[in-house]
Amino acid sequence: xxxxxxxxxxxxxxxxxxxxxxxxxxxxxxxxxxxxxxxxxxxxxxxxxxxxxxxxxxxxxxxxxxxxxxxxxxxxxxxxxxxxxxxxxxxxxxxxxxxxxxxxxxxxxxxxxxxxxxxxxxxxxxxxxxxxxxxxxxxxxxxxxxxxxxxxxxxxxxxxxxxxxx
Amino acid sequence: xxxxxxxxxxxxxxxxxxxxxxxxxxxxxxxxxxxxxxxxxxxxxxxxxxxxxxxxxxxxxxxxxxxxxxxxxxxxxxxxxxxxxxxxxxxxxxxxxxxxxxxxxxxxxxxxxxxxxxxxxxxxxxxxxxxxxxxxxxxxxxxxxxxxxxxxxxxxxxxxxxxxxxxxxxxxxxxxxxxxxxxxxxxxxxxxxxxxxxxxxxxxxxxxxxxxxxxxxxxxxxxxxxxxxxxxxxxxxxxxxxxxxxxxxxxxxxxxxxxxxxxxxxxxxxxxxxxxxxxxxxxxxxxxxxxxxxxxxxxxxxxxxxxxxxxxxxxxxxxxxxxxxxxxxxxxxxxxxxxxxxxxxxxxxxxxxxxxxxxxxxxxxxxxxxxxxxxxxxxxxxxxxxxxxxxxxxxxxxxxxxxxxxxxxxxxxxxxxxxxxxxxxxxxxxxxxxxxxxxxxxxxxxxxxxxxxxxxxxxxxxxxxxxxxxxxxxxxxxxxxxxxxxxxxxxxxxxxxxxxxxxxxxxxxxxxxxxxxx
Numbered sequence: 001x002x003x004x005x006x007x008x009x010x011x012x013x014x015x016x017x018x019x020x021x022x023x024x025x026x027x028x029x030x031x032x033x034x035x036x037x038x039x040x041x042x043x044x045x046x047x048x049x050x051x052x053x054x055x056x057x058x059x060x061x062x063x064x065x066x067x068x069x070x071x072x073x074x075x076x077x078x079x080x081x082x083x084x085x086x087x088x089x090x091x092x093x094x095x096x097x098x099x100x101x102x103x104x105x106x107x108x109x110x111x112x113x114x115x116x117x118x119x120x121x122x123x124x125x126x127x128x129x130x131x132x133x134x135x136x137x138x139x140x141x142x143x144x145x146x147x148x149x150x151x152x153x154x155x156x157x158x159x160x161x162x163x164x165x166x
Numbered sequence: 167x168x169x170x171x172x173x174x175x176x177x178x179x180x181x182x183x184x185x186x187x188x189x190x191x192x193x194x195x196x197x198x199x200x201x202x203x204x205x206x207x208x209x210x211x212x213x214x215x216x217x218x219x220x221x222x223x224x225x226x227x228x229x230x231x232x233x234x235x236x237x238x239x240x241x242x243x244x245x246x247x248x249x250x251x252x253x254x255x256x257x258x259x260x261x262x263x264x265x266x267x268x269x270x271x272x273x274x275x276x277x278x279x280x281x282x283x284x285x286x287x288x289x290x291x292x293x294x295x296x297x298x299x300x301x302x303x304x305x306x307x308x309x310x311x312x313x314x315x316x317x318x319x320x321x322x323x324x325x326x327x328x329x330x331x332x333x334x335x336x337x338x339x340x341x342x343x344x345x346x347x348x349x350x351x352x353x354x355x356x357x358x359x360x361x362x363x364x365x366x367x368x369x370x371x372x373x374x375x376x377x378x379x380x381x382x383x384x385x386x387x388x389x390x391x392x393x394x395x396x397x398x399x400x401x402x403x404x405x406x407x408x409x410x411x412x413x414x415x416x417x418x419x420x421x422x423x424x425x426x427x428x429x430x431x432x433x434x435x436x437x438x439x440x441x442x443x444x445x446x447x448x449x450x451x452x453x454x455x456x457x458x459x460x461x462x463x464x465x466x467x468x469x470x471x472x473x474x475x476x477x478x479x480x481x482x483x484x485x486x487x488x489x490x491x492x493x494x495x496x497x498x499x500x501x502x503x504x505x506x507x508x509x510x511x512x513x514x515x516x517x518x519x520x521x522x523x524x525x526x527x528x529x530x531x532x533x534x535x536x537x538x539x540x541x542x543x544x545x546x547x548x549x550x551x552x553x554x555x556x557x558x559x560x561x562x563x564x565x566x567x568x569x570x571x572x573x574x575x576x577x578x579x580x581x582x583x584x585x586x587x588x589x590x591x592x593x594x595x596x597x598x599x600x601x602x603x604x605x606x607x608x609x610x611x612x613x614x615x616x617x618x619x620x621x622x623x624x625x626x627x628x629x630x631x632x633x634x635x636x637x638x639x640x641x642x643x644x645x646x647x648x649x650x651x652x653x654x655x656x657x658x659x660x661x662x663x664x665x666x667x668x669x670x671x672x673x674x675x676x677x678x679x680x681x682x683x684x
Contacts, residue, residue, distance in 0.1 A: 001633075001637070003632075003633040003636065005629040005632050005633055007625055007628055007629055007632070010625075012625075012626070012629040014629050014630060014632075014633045016630065016633050016634065016637070023630070023634065025630055025633075027626040027629050027630060028626075030626065032626060032627075032630060034630060036634060038638070040523060041522060041523065041579075041638075042522060042523050042579045042580075042635070043523065043525070043577070043579075044631055044634060044635070046627060046630070046631065048627060053624070053627050053631075055627065055628070055631035055635075056523075056525075056577045056579060057579065057631070057632075057635045058577075058578075058579050058580070058581075058582065059580070059582075065632065065635070066511075067628045067631050067632050067635075068577065068586070069624045069627065069628060069631075070574050070620065070624070071570070071573035071574045071576075071585070071586065071588075071589040072586075072589065072617070072620070072621065072624065073511075073586040074624075074625070074628045075511070076628055076629070076631075076632035077632075078632050078633060078635075078636040103509075103512060103513075103515045104515050104516050104517060104518065104546070105518060105546050106516070106546060130515075130516040130518065130546045131507065131508075131516035131518060131546055131547075131548060131549060131550040132332065132357065132548065132549050132550075133516060133550070134349075134353065135513070135515055135516070
C-alpha cells in the first residue's frame, strides 16, 4: 500500500506491506522491517533493528494529526489526493475566497469587522471565547470581508464558518 | 476538627482537597454543574450536590446555591480552592453569617488584600516597596491616559479583583489605551463580577517570585519558601519551581520578613501568597497578595514537607501553626508543569473535547495532581487547566532530568495539550542555567524548534507510524458509545469511514485506481 506522508512540511513516499509480525516497508525507497503491535488505540509499539519506539497519535480539533515519539511531536498528514483539503491546497491557498473557520467550539463575544471592510492578513475579525479565554480569530489573507457568518453571543462549533475574506 | 467539608470548586484542585479530607478522616462534599456530572471530583467525593447550569454564575460562582448545598449536605466548612469564589470576601462573609467555616482568611483581610488597589494603599502605609501606578480604580479613559503619561509607557492595566492573567492588558502607546481599558474592564466583569481596573508601570522582563505565608487564628504568621513563577504566557503561569535559584538565603529572609509584615498588616490567617517582581539587581517590589491557596502550592509542599491543604483545614478549625519559623528547613528542589487543554502549535487555542487516551508518568520523584481521566470530555465552559505534573529531586538538574523522563512517558490523546512545549522549555540553555524572567517563554516561542540527532532517526518511523495509523479505523467509524459510556468491541478490520479529513477507505481506493505515490 502506497502513501504520501507529509512530516513537518516534507513529503515522504511510504510503501507499507504486511509481513510476519509486522510490516515490510520502504520510506523514500529505503527498506524498513518493523515489528509492530497496537497496544491501545492511538498507541503503537514499534521495534526496528532492535530499537524500540512508542508512537502515539493525537488530533487537533480541525483533524490535523500529530505523531509523538519520545516527547517529540511531529506534524503528520497522510495525504489523500481526492480529498477537498488536498485539492484546495493544490489550487493555492492565496487564490479565491478564504473561509475563516472557528478553530474551537465557543461563543462569539465580539465582531471586530463588518461585511464590506477591507482587512490585512493577520487582522482580527471576530473574538471567540472558550475556556475563559478570549481568542481573536484573524484573517488568513488580505482582502474584503464578503461575509460574516456569525452574530455576537452566538455559539459556534469547531470548523464552523465565521467569515469569508476575498 | 470538622466531620464534613464542602469543596466549592471543580477540577484538579477539588480532587486535591478531597484527598486531604480523606487522609484526615473528614467526609467530602463535591458540588457540580450540569456539564460536570462526570467530572473526576464528583467521582472522588463522599457526597455530591448539584448546583445548576454550566455557566459559572449559575453554579460555581453562585453563593446562595453553594450555601444551600452546604446546608443540605451538613458540611461544617467550605474549602474554596483557587479561582471562582476563593477570593470573594462577600462569600467568606456569607459563610460566616450562615455559621459555616470558610477555609481561608477573614473577609476583612480579603477585602484589604484581595482588592489589588486597597492592597497597594496598605503597602504604602506599611512602607513596603511596590510598582508605581494608581492605588484606586480608573474612572475613565482620560484618567488612564493622564496617569500613563506621568509614569511613562509601557503600562499595565490590571483588574483589582484579578488573578490568573484575566482582565490584564499591556499597553505601549496612548492610542491603544482606551480600547484596552474597555476590554480589560469587560473581562474583569465577566471573570470576577467586578470591572474595577487600575494601572501600574510595566517593568520589562522582571522575575516573578512569590512567597508562601501562613497565619493562624492566634496571630502567628510564618513564611515557608519562595516560588519562582517567571515562566508565563499571556500572564498565565506555565511552570513554577521552589526554591528560586536567583534567591540567596539573605534575600529569602528579607523577602520572607516583608511578606510576613504584609500578612500581619492584614491580620492574615490561613494560606496566602505575597507576589513580588524582582529585577536583575535583586530589587523586589510588592506586586499583590493572593488570599488563597495557589495552583502551584505543591512545589512548596515538596521542599518543606508540609501538606498545605491539611494545614489550611487545621488552622481553619482553630489549631495553632504546628511549626515555628526557625523550624522550617528547605530540602531539595521541586518543579511543576501546568498541563493545559490548549494547542501550542495553533496559537494556544483552547482544545476542549473527549480524552481518548491517558498514559501517566510515574516513578521516582513524580507527582501528578489531575482532574481528568480517560474517556472524560473536557468542557469548554471552564479554565483549560487539566493537571499538574510535579517533580521532586535533590537539586534542580535532577528535577529537570526527571521531568524530561516523565514527559517521554506522558501522553494525552484525543485533545491537544501543551505537553510538547515543556520539552522545549526544559531543554533550553537559559532555562537550564536558571536565567528566566517573564519574557523568557515569549522569546522561546519565537525561536524555531530545534531537533536533535534523534529527530532524523525518528522521521521515517513517524512516516510509517502515520501510515499504519491511517489504516486503522478512525474513532468516528467505531460503533456508537453506549449510554453508560462503555465502549462496544469493534473488529480491527471494520470498514473505515471519514474522520473529517483523511479517508483511509477512499485512500486505498484512490491509491489503487490512480497509483499515487509511485
